[in-house]
Amino acid sequence: MENASPPSILIVGLDRYGMRACVRLGLEITVVCGGRSWDDGQVAVSPEVRVLLVDDHTNPEAVLMALDRAGLTDRAFDAVYTTDENALVMVGILARHLGLPAVPPEVAVRFRDKAVQKREIRAAGLPTAGVRVVDDVHDVTGITELGFERAVLKPIAGAATRRTSVVTSVAELRACSAAYRAEGTAQRTFVLEEFINGEEWFADGVLFDGELLFCSLSRYGDPCLTAVDTARPLHYRLFDPVTEAWAYDRALPLVTAALEALGHRDGTFHMELFHDPATGALTFGECGARRGGGLTQELVHTKFNVDLAECAILVALGRRPQLDIKLRPEAVGGSHLLAGPGLLYDCPSATDVLALPGVEFVRMEWPVGGRTPQGGGTAQRVGQFMVVADSGERLQERFTAVWDWFDARVKVVPDGLKTRELRELQHVLRPEARFGDALWQ
Structure with a gap:
């Protein structure tokens, strides 16, 4: 039909590459953006994009009210999409409300809650760290032992290693607790994770209908916590699938098994792993049901000619991405x-x-x-x-x-x-x- 309207997509949060992909695909684009992200001003928005400003784009009430004010309550969107870690569960709920396909909210929870995620991984018989929930990091008086020789204290649904620290004793845990209480942190539920030694690897890929279409593998030069604690710049590089095929052979079985255990079937993912160089053993770290941060988009596109953002948009629309992989040596x-x-x-x-x-x-x-x-x-x-x-x-x-x-x-x-x-x-x-x-x- 010549006059058919283009597909319409609702994007939650600003995503420069997601919006670019939508413009290239000729979609009708509506973006819901929180005030803090908008005020940052770093992500340019093209004139083809309709922006709805809200107080908090991770809040379903704020998003639904913005859609109603704009007269889009009955709008038949063809897809809803986010790459914002903090909006994953909300987008699952929103998609179900709008009758659209997306990562279901119960699956999204497995990718946000670190305790739930590791429970599912352990239930599948896959190696991962032990974990203990700290219900209120402002009050840890009831904790008399860590349960691990070394533990990583982190928010149960955090991102980007914020408020993440290594503790080796209850005294250190209580010191962190006192600092967070004095600071008045909004995040109160934390976890204590067993500290895992080894190199930090990460995998970034694309899934469609449960099939792994693409996966790149990378490693950090220094572990994230080491870089943060020593104020060294974080740096990382991609493994080459030809000259370093051994790394892919070692990692892909765990990657695919972990994704299956967590129920992720469609979209992109960013998974962190620990590699023991002495034994070759791999341990699951954690995983996000969205594109990796940092320069993941740029590095993968440079090395493999794969546009992860475009793949994610196509999958959100129910289309299978057609990859044209061109490996840069x-x-x-x-x-x-x-x-x-x-x-x-x-x-x-x-x-x-x-x-x-x-x-x-x-x-x-x-x-x-x-x-x-x-x-x-x-x-x-x-x-x-x-x-x-x-x-x-x-x-x-x-x-x-x-x-x-x-x-x-x-x-x-x-x-x-x-x-x-x-x-x-x-x-x-x-x-x-x-x-x-x-x-x-």
């Missing part, structure tokens, strides 16, 4: 650009970083004039970059070169300085300028 990796705590006075631009050897993509995420990201976790960064090299060793050299170059040029005004100290800092921030009390001759 070079080593491909990504990393963070960091700055110390304080006011970001100046830093290199994306164009400046992109001019460095091997750098093929840069995203500067924090504006000059703002205070650098606080609160810890892998989101504590001012930018990200992707590098390509002819070997893993050369890739690491390029990571180091970019970090050193950036560190020498980023300028931060630390918080808490006295006026005299600020005057002295001016000579560092602007060495070409003259400041001070000059005597008249």
